[in-house]
Amino acid sequence: QQQVKQSPQSLIVQKGGIPIINCAYENTAFDYFPWYQQFPGKGPALLIAIRPDVSEKKEGRFTISFNKSAKQFSLHIMDSQPGDSATYFCAADPRYSSASKIIFGSGTRLSIRP
Amino acid sequence: GAGVSQSPSNKVTEKGKDVELRCDPISGHTALYWYRQSLGQGLEFLIYFQGNSAPDKSGLPSDRFSAERTGGSVSTLTIQRTQQEDSAVYLCASSLSYQETQYFGPGTRLLVL
Numbered sequence: 001q002q003q004v005k006q007s008p009q010s011l012i013v014q015k016g017g018i019p020i021i022n023c024a025y026e027n028t029a030f031d032y033f034p035w036y037q038q039f040p041g042k043g044p045a046l047l048i049a050i051r052p053d054v055s056e057k058k059e060g061r062f063t064i065s066f067n068k069s070a071k072q073f074s075l076h077i078m079d080s081q082p083g084d085s086a087t088y089f090c091a092a093d094p095r096y097s098s099a100s101k102i103i104f105g106s107g108t109r110l111s112i113r114p
Numbered sequence: 115g116a117g118v119s120q121s122p123s124n125k126v127t128e129k130g131k132d133v134e135l136r137c138d139p140i141s142g143h144t145a146l147y148w149y150r151q152s153l154g155q156g157l158e159f160l161i162y163f164q165g166n167s168a169p170d171k172s173g174l175p176s177d178r179f180s181a182e183r184t185g186g187s188v189s190t191l192t193i194q195r196t197q198q199e200d201s202a203v204y205l206c207a208s209s210l211s212y213q214e215t216q217y218f219g220p221g222t223r224l225l226v227l
Contacts, residue, residue: 006156034215043118043205043218044157089156095213101170102216104149106156 004092006105013080014113021108022074023090030103032095035064035075038087038107047088048075080112116140118219120206126225127196135191135222139208146189147216148181149205157205163189164212196226 005024013019023033032051036044050057050064050073057064061078077084087109093102119138127133139146148160159173163183174180178196183189193200203223207216 036218041220043207043220045218046215049215093213101159101162102213103159104157 004090004103004105006090006108008108009106010109010111012111012113015080015082017080017112019077019080019084019110019112020074021088021090021110022072023092023105024070024072025092025103026071027092028071029094029097030092031097032093033064033066033073034091034093035062036089036091036104038089040086044089077110082112082114085110085112118206118208118217120204120219120222122222123220124223124225126227128227129198130195132192132194133196133224135193135204135206135224137189137191137206137208137219139187139189139206140217141187143208143210143217144186145209145212145214145216146183147207147209148189148191149207150175151203151205151221153202160191160204162212193224196224198226200224201226 007022011019034049035047037047038044048059048062050066052068055066063076066073087107089107090105091102121136146163149157161171161181165186166183178194181191203221205221207218209216
């Protein structure tokens with residue numbers, strides 16, 4: 001199966017809160033899991049990514065948690081700010097294998113209230 | 115250096131007309147990808163190029179859609195006999211080589227009336 005299931009579809013959080021976006025994949029050939037951030041009128045841009053040999057990666061206020069056995073990963077945004085309001089896409093990428101191609105989740109529209 | 119550029123940024127056309135969308139990748143990037151993003155939806159893969167060849171055309175939704183890339187650089191996505199369901203944002207991305215990080219352009223917003 002080639003699906004990547006992302007939830008929730010939309011999320012509203014107060015400033016300073018910790019929004020969490022979840023993704024699940026099915027194909028174990030995927031070996032690289034990026035998150036993309038998209039502002040209105042712009043193309044998606046790579047935010048942070050993780051390989052399955054680690055369980056967590058942190059870059060600034062953004063953290064990916066990865067559960068290889070469950071085939072799930074999530075994005076946490078610490079001390080969220082209104083400027084973080086955007087649509088977030090997870091993806092599963094066969095970066096280091098020969099299988100298939102990158103598959104994107106359906107996106108989460110995040111709104112951070114001041 | 116310059117990022118991925120796409121033109122036009124917006125296109126309104128009538129049902130049945132043909133449209134051409136253009137993508138200028140980052141200089142030196144050998145891989146180029148086209149995606150479609152419908153309102154509130156995720157990214158639907160259409161086609162990818164490595165150099166001028168397209169090893170994977172599996173995402174093209176119908177034979178009305180075609181794409182070409184010349185000189186290993188600029189790519190054109192053509193939609194013939196447009197239908198209302200073709201209305202979407204068409205995104206182009208490029209990467210240094212296949213399976214490297216993709217850098218996206220701002221997209222072309224296509225509206226078919």
